[in-house]
Amino acid sequence: MLGKSTHAPTPTHVPVHLIFNATQRSCLIEATWKSVPLIYNSASPVMSYWARQHSSCKRQTQVVPGWHPCSICIPRSKWVLSRKHRADRPFHTTAVGHRLVSFLLADIGEGIKEVVIKEWFVSEGDTVAQFDSICEVQSDKASVTITSRYDGVIRKLFYDVDDTAFVGKPLVDIEVSKEDDSVGAEVQEGEAISVGRPVEGAVIEPGNFTLPTGKILTTPAVRRIAMEYKIDLYDVQGTGKDGRILKEDLLQYIERKKSGVKAPVSSTPTSPTVATRQTAAPTPALQAPPTLPPSIPVFLGEDKDETITGFQKAMVRSMTHAMKIPHFGYCDEIDMTILVNMRKELKAMAQAHGVRFSYMPVFIKAASIALSHFPVLNSSVDEKCENIKYKASHNIGVAMDTSEGLIVPNVKGVQRLTLLEVAAELNRLQELGSRGALKTQDITGGTFTLSNIGSIGGTYAKAVILPPEVAIGAIGKIQALPRFDAAGNVTKAHIMQVSWSADHRIIDGATMARFSNLWKSFLENPATMIMHLK
Ligand code: CO6
Numbered sequence: 452m453l454g455k456s457t458h459a460p461t462p463t464h465v466p467v468h469l470i471f472n473a474t475q476r477s478c479l480i481e482a483t484w485k486s487v488p489l490i491y492n493s494a495s496p497v498m499s500y501w502a503r504q505h506s507s508c509k510r511q512t513q514v515v516p517g518w519h520p521c522s523i524c525i526p527r528s529k530w531v532l533s534r535k536h537r538a539d540r541p542f543h544t545t546a547v548g549h550r551l552v553s554f555l556l557a558d559i560g561e562g563i564k565e566v567v568i569k570e571w572f573v574s575e576g577d578t579v580a581q582f583d584s585i586c587e588v589q590s591d592k593a594s595v596t597i598t599s600r601y602d603g604v605i606r607k608l609f610y611d612v613d614d615t616a617f618v619g620k621p622l623v624d625i626e627v628s629k630e631d632d633s634v635g636a637e638v639q640e641g642e643a644i645s646v647g648r649p650v651e652g653a654v655i656e657p658g659n660f661t662l663p664t665g666k667i668l669t670t671p672a673v674r675r676i677a678m679e680y681k682i683d684l685y686d687v688q689g690t691g692k693d694g695r696i697l698k699e700d701l702l703q704y705i706e707r708k709k710s711g712v713k714a715p716v717s718s719t720p721t722s723p724t725v726a727t728r729q730t731a732a733p734t735p736a737l738q739a740p741p742t743l744p745p746s747i748p749v750f751l752g753e754d755k756d757e758t759i760t761g762f763q764k765a766m767v768r769s770m771t772h773a774m775k776i777p778h779f780g781y782c783d784e785i786d787m788t789i790l791v792n793m794r795k796e797l798k799a800m801a802q803a804h805g806v807r808f809s810y811m812p813v814f815i816k817a818a819s820i821a822l823s824h825f826p827v828l829n830s831s832v833d834e835k836c837e838n839i840k841y842k843a844s845h846n847i848g849v850a851m852d853t854s855e856g857l858i859v860p861n862v863k864g865v866q867r868l869t870l871l872e873v874a875a876e877l878n879r880l881q882e883l884g885s886r887g888a889l890k891t892q893d894i895t896g897g898t899f900t901l902s903n904i905g906s907i908g909g910t911y912a913k914a915v916i917l918p919p920e921v922a923i924g925a926i927g928k929i930q931a932l933p934r935f936d937a938a939g940n941v942t943k944a945h946i947m948q949v950s951w952s953a954d955h956r957i958i959d960g961a962t963m964a965r966f967s968n969l970w971k972s973f974l975e976n977p978a979t980m981i982m983h984l985k
Contacts, residue, residue, distance in 0.1 A: 850902035
């Protein structure tokens with residue numbers, strides 16, 4: 452039963468909301484006074500307060516079936532100050548009409564247990580709206596923007612910049628209005644949500660669906676509708692001031708999607724194939740390759756200690772774990788001469804569709820076709836290596852040199868994509884990677900990896916498997932080298948080396964060699980790939 456306090460707040464009384472469970476005859480008895488969390492100092496009088504106040508309470512809403520919020524005043528002498536936050540109790544009470552929600556750092560996937568706080572976008576006392584950015588955190592694999600789930604006032608930040616925050620632990624306390632119906636019964640924990648693009652085929656849990664914010668100008672109401680319809684606002688063209696997405700824009704977009712009509716988003720000619728699959732792999736504008744800063748010599752003068760954090764810390768963990776896998780290597784060289792010539796044409800064609808086309812899309816697509824012949828290479832094993840899971844989707848990871856270090860985003864469902872779509876998705880990932888904006892969805896769920904070290908230099912490499920995957924390929928630089936042709940004449944050939952690493956517990960050398968031969972045959976005779984292209 453919810454009612455207004457019959458007591459006016461006095462210096463000796465603290466107005467609170469209690470949540471009673473009439474059946475269990477118990478209640479939550481935490482409150483906040485002047486932003487300081489309090490804990491009730493006495494157990495037994497609670498029910499008598501409840502009894503006294505019960506008759507004056509007017510029932511309005513139920514927070515949880517069987518539980519009823521109720522406002523009363525309790526003498527301050529009955530409370531003790533509690534500076535230590537109680538992480539296991541997400542709901543607290545504050546001044547009448549408000550309550551404090553502990554906003555927990557959500558699980559951001561791939562077993563990530565901790566992140567480093569990179570930047571706060573809010574301070575204590577700031578008012579936030581739903582989906583406003585709260586902070587940027589860095590996991591071992593990507594930067595993630597955490598957004599608010601509520602409208603309210605930030606009451607407490609639990610970490611400083613560069614602190615390590617733990618998944619499932621409070622990130623901030625937000626004071627919300629008791630009328631805020633978004634703090635419904637189903638939201639027992641104020642889990643923070645992260646931004647990103649939903650992955651096709653992924654199970655999207657209510658409250659865990661992620662939405663892009665930050666650069667997108669719109670209102671919480673529009674974001675809420677987008678969330679309900681699982682729409683990525685990056686796909687919606689805003690017609691408001693400065694590109695703000697208006698409610699009408701979103702509703703029109705939903706209508707168009709329902710009727711199958713595509714939005715007029717770009718004046719760039721788009722491939723019919725790409726257009727029909729636009730939701731799976733939108734074609735970004737032509738992007739320049741990320742430029743690396745020139746290497747500058749560093750003279751320290753004296754020794755310098757530095758704590759390993761963020762990506763590096765994660766690399767320590769993941770590589771230590773990875774090196775427990777018994778690796779074996781297999782290398783070969785590939786004559787890329789035909790493909791080098793063909794790529795010139797493909798590049799020009801892709802460019803007409805606004806897509807930058809390097810060799811990578813061909814490497815990736817050829818790998819996917821070869822994987823369908825050797826599914827064990829697209830599998831994963833459990834921790835104890837007792838079970839193999841053959842993965843239906845070819846989510847091919849690409850080791851990427853980004854502003855944040857080496858990250859391995861993956862192109863999802865390559866088996867369903869055309870070469871142009873693979874290229875478009877790779878462009879998108881590269882563009883995000885170059886500005887450190889890859890999202891959790893982009894970097895999770897990989898099933899097989901290719902590392903093109905040749906775009907930097909080098910020939911052979913010993914790549915480390917990314918668990919739970921079981922194989923990885925390192926690709927060397929394409930070089931013009933002398934080789935013998937079929938007639939025994941020395942000719943100029945474009946040669947590229949590949950170095951495979953595989954988990955020797957479940958893969959043998961012959962399987963790896965056969966897979967490599969097939970992949971090689973597609974690259975050496977690209978025409979043979981045509982039969983398998985989708
Ligand atoms: N040879 C020759 N030329 C190449 C090659 C090779 N292997 N790869 C790319 N290129 C060309 C490419 O075609 C582009 O040329 P144009 O199209 O004519 O402009 C140009 O180099 C730049 O390509 P870019 O790197 O922008 O794009 P690409 O799609 O080939 O690669 C990428 C995408 C994400 C792989 C790349 O940008 C990147 O980050 N590469 C570095 C990956 C890396 O750091 N790997 C090391 C991981 S650690 O493997 C490891 C075992 C250890 C050593």
